[in-house]
Amino acid sequence: MNQERLNNVLESMKAEGISQFLVADPMAVYYLTGAMLNCGERMMVLYLCTEKEPQLLIGKLFPQNEEALGIHVTYFEDTDDYVGILAGMMKEEGTVGVDKVWPARFLLPLMGKLPGAKYVNASYIIDLIRQIKTPEEQELMRAASACNDKSMGELIPLVVKGLTEKEVSEELLKIYLKNGAQGHSFEPIIGYGDAAADPHHETDDSKGKYGDAVVLDVGCLKDGYCADMTRTVFIGKASDKAREIYEIVKEANLRGIAAAKPGARFCDVDRAARDYIIEKGYGEYFTHRTGHNIGMEVHEYGDVSFTNENILKPGMCFSVEPGIYVPGVAGVRIEDLVLITEDGCEVLNHYSKDLIEVPVEE
Template sequence: MDNYKRVQELLNDLRLDAILISNMNNVRYISGYAGDTGYLFISQKRHALLTDFRYTYQAEREALGYEIITIGDHGYEEAINEMLRTDQIDTLGFEANDLLYAKYQGFKDKLEVKELIPIKDEVTRLRRIKTPQELEYLKQAEAIGDKVFSEILDFIKPGMTELEVAARIEYLLKTKGGQGLSFHAIVASGINSSMPHAVPTQKKIEVGDFLTMDFGCIYEGYCSDMTRTIVIGKATDKQKGIYNKVLEAQEAALAVIKAGLTGREVDKVARDIIYQAGYEGCFGHGLGHGVGLFIHESPRLSAMEDEILQPGMVETVEPGIYLKGYGGVRIEDMVVVTKTGYENFTFSEKKLIEL
């Protein structure tokens, strides 16, 4: 079924005459248009893409079968009003989680509609279960990350800064086929590795450091995500103990993940192993998150997630242990959930690497 028809089905469920879609990942998913600016207007009578002159030709090329409307000097409001009048729209839904308050106020003041109604994540949820084509794009994106990890090991030397390594990772992601970055690479060494989302700094990488590298790229619009932690030089017994406990937790979670479980249930498997080893309070984030056109999607693997996993959902599995003033370890794979288990898209070595 064409994705705009799925949105038209939502109109009936939500009792709306039309929906204005502003989340650009949703715009791309539904129409194929990958530009930075625009809106989708979908009613039972039409499916139209509105953008400005800078993106008109791109929209015509990518949003096949859509009515392409180039806004004029009076902006989006007048273009939307023309459709509201023509289609006799009384109730218009908008994505409340995406639309900025100032823009909402402008629409509220200028749009000729009886009711402007907020919707939650109903459109975004259409993206949860990936098609075979989407899975192939995600697999290719993650394969680029595997190649980069293998190559970066030959690049890293004591005395380099975290920023140097991060720059090299991002360069390799693009030269090996990534069309963009899923997010700026996290490269954290020594005590900085105790911060799950550390920003690379001028800190020099030293012998004896944990070095955590978390990175991903975009391939055909779809994101990848992987993390590996290594030790520079010879690992101490303490470092080996922390690393192996994280690996044990990840492998245990992977052993149980499958359709029919909730994100909470999978998270608990890994969390129990880490907490029972004496590291309660040292694993303060969820076990994982969905991945697709956006790097952090739903459902998540976390202690607060009750949504049931379904075949075709893509999730990260990334337990960690973080010790303030010492360092930390995270190991992350990206997998697709199946009826009986999972398929792992990440193939980089997970045994502790001493560089």
């Protein structure tokens, strides 16, 4: 158990008037304990209480090293009344926090067994703590992004090798493993030509052709932390219209980054990028938010959107990824991760954002 993180959660629980907290999100449990517990359809709960020591309730199929975990573990058989066992650990009254992934098939019976308690969504308690990366986490984010930068340099030449999008993705995995990552942090988006104009295209068996824009939205998982970056390159020569779009997106990316500083709001970053694209006449073709928070998961709590008025604080890490997607013309997205510092932000990606035209081999 990471005692510092646990103490932060318990202090937040006290401040929010939540005396008990049922943590079932595997990533939240991992964040607190260092143990990745995926129990499928079976119940697994880390029980936190401001007045008691934490306990892990888990099926006997998943034996744990209590000494290594640093917490007491209670086991149940599949045939046990495991919700009843949990209820027996808990206080009958007060406010119970429940996280966002705990299934109703467990929550509803618990509410029936402890009707005197008040139940609230408390996921935000851990989510908000995870938003602020510690110095150690910041170093891990830098290392993951450095691996992603290096791998991007090895990936780009492959777009003119006659490979399908799926084959490029498979080659990228090999590159990541060679460069010290443990794999993809998400399924890569590799999009040639028309697919580049689909912001969440699913990588398929298409091949690129001369003049295509190629969106490379990729990220590696390294030492438990995620990288995420997008570059758009061109096979051979880019059209004049594609060049225009590219330069607009690049400037929007830079403006979003410039707006990322402590005391600003997430919506300020979105607006800085979005307003420039609107000014240039492409607002209708920028169809998504400007970014998302990132860390142990590629999409964490928080987003860079025009509706998010939360304040940026040192230690927050998120993407800035404006795009313009014009069907039949070109799709361009440029994405960097930024880390909010005491006086601005640190851009974690250093791979060139200059327009790249990859020469076609004769």
